[in-house]
Amino acid sequence: MELNELASWASIASLVISIVSMLLIRSVRAAVVASRRRNRMRTIISEVQAIPGDAIPLSDASRGKLVTLDNNLPSGYLLFWTAKSRTIRRLRKSLKEGDLSLVNEGIEDYKSHCEEDL
Numbered sequence: 001m002e003l004n005e006l007a008s009w010a011s012i013a014s015l016v017i018s019i020v021s022m023l024l025i026r027s028v029r030a031a032v033v034a035s036r037r038r039n040r041m042r043t044i045i046s047e048v049q050a051i052p053g054d055a056i057p058l059s060d061a062s063r064g065k066l067v068t069l070d071n072n073l074p075s076g077y078l079l080f081w082t083a084k085s086r087t088i089r090r091l092r093k094s095l096k097e098g099d100l101s102l103v104n105e106g107i108e109d110y111k112s113h114c115e116e117d118l
Contacts, residue, residue: 044069045107053100070095084113
């Protein structure tokens with residue numbers, strides 16, 4: 001009888017340990033993904049800001065950088081009335097227009113909302 005009770009407690013303990021380790025691995029994985037996303041956004045933003053302001057018409061490489069920035073901006077989960085969401089909408093609009101001065105201004109606004117992220 002004692003052996004069965006001990007075995008049942010051991011299986012419960014191993015279940016708890018496996019659940020805790022699974023949660024820890026998941027949080028580490030999420031931190032790695034977030035870190036990669038921040039690094040990618042930093043790189044993309046620096047590449048877009050390196051485009052010369054007098055580059056009109058934009059080259060294919062420059063347009064590709066603008067499209068890449070547009071694709072990597074967060075979307076979908078932000079509430080539409082927040083300042084960060086309005087800034088992202090203005091930045092997307094200026095990216096579609098291709099106006100580099102508005103794009104750079106929008107990037108600076110976006111960076112001010114994401115200081116801890118970028």
